[in-house]
Amino acid sequence: MKKINVTIWNEFRHEKTEDAVKALYPDGIHAFIKGFLDANEDMNVRTACLDDPDQGLPDALLEDTDVLLWWGHMAHREVSDALVEKIRKRVFTGKMGFIPLHSAHKSKPFAAILGTNGNLSWGRDQKEIIWNMLPAHEIAAGIPDHFLLELEELYSEPFFIPQPDELIFGGWFEDGHIMRSGATFYRGAGKVFYFQPGHESCRAYYHPCVQRIITNAIRWARPNDFGFAIEDACPHVTWKTTDEFDA
Amino acid sequence: MKKINVTIWNEFRHEKTEDAVKALYPDGIHAFIKGFLDANEDMNVRTACLDDPDQGLPDALLEDTDVLLWWGHMAHREVSDALVEKIRKRVFTGKMGFIPLHSAHKSKPFAAILGTNGNLSWGRDQKEIIWNMLPAHEIAAGIPDHFLLELEELYSEPFFIPQPDELIFGGWFEDGHIMRSGATFYRGAGKVFYFQPGHESCRAYYHPCVQRIITNAIRWARPNDFGFAIEDACPHVTWKTTDEFDA
Amino acid sequence: MKKINVTIWNEFRHEKTEDAVKALYPDGIHAFIKGFLDANEDMNVRTACLDDPDQGLPDALLEDTDVLLWWGHMAHREVSDALVEKIRKRVFTGKMGFIPLHSAHKSKPFAAILGTNGNLSWGRDQKEIIWNMLPAHEIAAGIPDHFLLELEELYSEPFFIPQPDELIFGGWFEDGHIMRSGATFYRGAGKVFYFQPGHESCRAYYHPCVQRIITNAIRWARPNDFGFAIEDACPHVTWKTTDEFDA
Amino acid sequence: MKKINVTIWNEFRHEKTEDAVKALYPDGIHAFIKGFLDANEDMNVRTACLDDPDQGLPDALLEDTDVLLWWGHMAHREVSDALVEKIRKRVFTGKMGFIPLHSAHKSKPFAAILGTNGNLSWGRDQKEIIWNMLPAHEIAAGIPDHFLLELEELYSEPFFIPQPDELIFGGWFEDGHIMRSGATFYRGAGKVFYFQPGHESCRAYYHPCVQRIITNAIRWARPNDFGFAIEDACPHVTWKTTDEFDA
Numbered sequence: 001m002k003k004i005n006v007t008i009w010n011e012f013r014h015e016k017t018e019d020a021v022k023a024l025y026p027d028g029i030h031a032f033i034k035g036f037l038d039a040n041e042d043m044n045v046r047t048a049c050l051d052d053p054d055q056g057l058p059d060a061l062l063e064d065t066d067v068l069l070w071w072g073h074m075a076h077r078e079v080s081d082a083l084v085e086k087i088r089k090r091v092f093t094g095k096m097g098f099i100p101l102h103s104a105h106k107s108k109p110f111a112a113i114l115g116t117n118g119n120l121s122w123g124r125d126q127k128e129i130i131w132n133m134l135p136a137h138e139i140a141a142g143i144p145d146h147f148l149l150e151l152e153e154l155y156s157e158p159f160f161i162p163q164p165d166e167l168i169f170g171g172w173f174e175d176g177h178i179m180r181s182g183a184t185f186y187r188g189a190g191k192v193f194y195f196q197p198g199h200e201s202c203r204a205y206y207h208p209c210v211q212r213i214i215t216n217a218i219r220w221a222r223p224n225d226f227g228f229a230i231e232d233a234c235p236h237v238t239w240k241t242t243d244e245f246d247a
Numbered sequence: 248m249k250k251i252n253v254t255i256w257n258e259f260r261h262e263k264t265e266d267a268v269k270a271l272y273p274d275g276i277h278a279f280i281k282g283f284l285d286a287n288e289d290m291n292v293r294t295a296c297l298d299d300p301d302q303g304l305p306d307a308l309l310e311d312t313d314v315l316l317w318w319g320h321m322a323h324r325e326v327s328d329a330l331v332e333k334i335r336k337r338v339f340t341g342k343m344g345f346i347p348l349h350s351a352h353k354s355k356p357f358a359a360i361l362g363t364n365g366n367l368s369w370g371r372d373q374k375e376i377i378w379n380m381l382p383a384h385e386i387a388a389g390i391p392d393h394f395l396l397e398l399e400e401l402y403s404e405p406f407f408i409p410q411p412d413e414l415i416f417g418g419w420f421e422d423g424h425i426m427r428s429g430a431t432f433y434r435g436a437g438k439v440f441y442f443q444p445g446h447e448s449c450r451a452y453y454h455p456c457v458q459r460i461i462t463n464a465i466r467w468a469r470p471n472d473f474g475f476a477i478e479d480a481c482p483h484v485t486w487k488t489t490d491e492f493d494a
Numbered sequence: 495m496k497k498i499n500v501t502i503w504n505e506f507r508h509e510k511t512e513d514a515v516k517a518l519y520p521d522g523i524h525a526f527i528k529g530f531l532d533a534n535e536d537m538n539v540r541t542a543c544l545d546d547p548d549q550g551l552p553d554a555l556l557e558d559t560d561v562l563l564w565w566g567h568m569a570h571r572e573v574s575d576a577l578v579e580k581i582r583k584r585v586f587t588g589k590m591g592f593i594p595l596h597s598a599h600k601s602k603p604f605a606a607i608l609g610t611n612g613n614l615s616w617g618r619d620q621k622e623i624i625w626n627m628l629p630a631h632e633i634a635a636g637i638p639d640h641f642l643l644e645l646e647e648l649y650s651e652p653f654f655i656p657q658p659d660e661l662i663f664g665g666w667f668e669d670g671h672i673m674r675s676g677a678t679f680y681r682g683a684g685k686v687f688y689f690q691p692g693h694e695s696c697r698a699y700y701h702p703c704v705q706r707i708i709t710n711a712i713r714w715a716r717p718n719d720f721g722f723a724i725e726d727a728c729p730h731v732t733w734k735t736t737d738e739f740d741a
Numbered sequence: 742m743k744k745i746n747v748t749i750w751n752e753f754r755h756e757k758t759e760d761a762v763k764a765l766y767p768d769g770i771h772a773f774i775k776g777f778l779d780a781n782e783d784m785n786v787r788t789a790c791l792d793d794p795d796q797g798l799p800d801a802l803l804e805d806t807d808v809l810l811w812w813g814h815m816a817h818r819e820v821s822d823a824l825v826e827k828i829r830k831r832v833f834t835g836k837m838g839f840i841p842l843h844s845a846h847k848s849k850p851f852a853a854i855l856g857t858n859g860n861l862s863w864g865r866d867q868k869e870i871i872w873n874m875l876p877a878h879e880i881a882a883g884i885p886d887h888f889l890l891e892l893e894e895l896y897s898e899p900f901f902i903p904q905p906d907e908l909i910f911g912g913w914f915e916d917g918h919i920m921r922s923g924a925t926f927y928r929g930a931g932k933v934f935y936f937q938p939g940h941e942s943c944r945a946y947y948h949p950c951v952q953r954i955i956t957n958a959i960r961w962a963r964p965n966d967f968g969f970a971i972e973d974a975c976p977h978v979t980w981k982t983t984d985e986f987d988a
Binding site: 336339340353359360361362363364365366367368369370371401403407409410412421422423424432433434435436478479480481482483484485486487488 | 830833834847853854855856857858859860861862863864865895897901903904906915916917918926927928929930972973974975976977978979980981982
Binding site for chain 1: 425
């Protein structure tokens, strides 16, 4: 089977300016994620950053991407609308899966693809426990009924997303909050998986369960082996049952 | 508009045998719920108990019930299969809404109607916070973004229910657990709303938000004004477009 | 109960330029829909057209609208992005329900609110039969198991919408096609109902079932009686269980 | 990867008593399906029939089955309740996927697992066109936007199933009817895919798209690689965040 071309896009700002973040992710969150994904022989993993040429995603790379991971936070507005439109179109036409991570809940592509303002409440870093609510799902493969993140930024309901197609993980936070933490959304002919953990100053991406979930999600989100061409248009059809099939 | 005929079915055992429960709900949980529902002029509220004749639900009452609330715990197995079958059929044919409360997650009608074994994990009574995850829903009308139950029995994910049609409320528990606490399920031509709070030794039913939610849910679950007869059968149809419509 | 402020927005172009359309809807589709909605005492119905000042929706009217119906076709691109953004925000913050009709599947607000490119296939006007797939739903109240539209524009699957929260109606077309014809989508704190019939040169809006469905949908989509303020922001929260509740 | 142990259960009555059926499926529908599944190296395919000892499913075989296909029609009532209960439990605890075919919509395990009476309308054999409504889904891999079955028994909406988790295929019928023809349902820790074509006197199982869909569905429905034990019980939990995780 053809390798999955994965591109990890990262805003890559916190890691340059904040010592605590740099200490955790010295080469950037993107590089850290690539680090654990590279072990998968079925994946071909690349990275891209906001401050790279073409905001990291020149057409040649975007058009060669099967699954796009997206980490952004403080610079959502800097992402060009034209790039967002290309991403949206690529997902809707089934050419690419999309995996927004953590603060990408307020990113432009998340809003454009899902139909949401991405609003939630947030607060201090604290203990989070992730619960496995749909163990039958491919993205939950190998994940226990719950696991602990010693420290993660509080993200809380109400989270104004569309009801997920599949709600797989839920988060419990020390201060009294809960969160839909891992959820899938079919959009057009593409697939989206949002995963909440991953604050820049916390160690979520070090956790083996988080690594497994992201790995599973990439495999789940890869474009399907479509049996027909997915157009970006509303085709006019002229055939009738009798014409087409009775001949 | 015709009043909604509500029947509150209660196992009514704990309240007779345990002093703490008797102190909270001296006439039974059913009587307490009837107490706050009676204020609604659009409802005609009756109660029924397991130890009543016909297990509380003679045909005359069941067939006059628009919405059935169900509270059971220690005596699930005593409920007759024939009665469960009547309830199931009535819900599926759109004659009755069904609102299983708290430990009814392991009741026979819940399993038969939903398609679940109703399994979850449970533990000691503790603080619960209920979060409002779908404020647009009629059942969430008037409910704040969250509210506190000082003491409620721990019910925890993984909760092996089918994915709800609408997940409205989620529960946070002090010891580190979460729970899908309020959820709707369309079944046949009927509607189901499961609501988790309501342990016999706790005061959930005293809480104004809990009372409002149950009140809202009854209005939501009432049978629809159907535009055609919902049969309990698989009708053989002989019409064709051309026959029926072109005449 | 407060009346529902309904605004029917119409592109209102076909009715001015095409005789066949003018014959059916001489004052515009918006006026025709207003005609049958005016019989509802719980509704206060207004109309708005693309060529009116502020594209028909000055802030004063938009901010006074509880449910917005939208009919557009040939001039989708003329609708200003700023207006689309206001509509989107109003729906997401639960201030307004949104009912896109027929060719509004390719309108800007439909795409922005739902997360879709709205693509489908289309063809010649022909016989359509609408099937009632979720009779328990409020929007299906009073609707038979199926009804016939003698002539309606062919709209066909694959329809690249997100999976609906509730799929209520499905369409059968003479030439061999099917369509998800009536479907709900929760978005933010708002509600959306898409309804497929309504081609400008066909008589769908004359049909009593179509009129009943639109009437039902307006009642269903009205803003909820929220128990808390729905902000257009990500609030920072500082309370903890112990702080807020134990005091 | 371990092979998928597939068991095809068939009532196997029509094929013995009706010449037309015997002509199409001389060794039974089960044998025919096994015929095209055997080409898949990742599957180990067995068959079982109602009139075999233990109704075809002795514990040893059932407990060795990863995915169970079920074809039944005239003898639904003969299937023992004890066997249905074993099947239901095995699906809910994630040990087995379940693929009910065609008239299995009225079978006992379908009703027990899904929560439905399985009612639909039916009529004469006629032309059916299957539409692909969720091309992104694994079960739709390789399937065109539509395909034709020259002759299939009419199955029509309203089909009183719970709303599917994923609605993948829809059917158009010559006489004016539509049908949700291919749909997934998560139940407990297991997965269910219902597929409507497959009347005993028609050639659906000869169609390459039908064969591909069933093949895809088996791979999709296989038990997950669970990260924890799925019990058939409601475990009492005593751990607290502080106990378990702070040590």
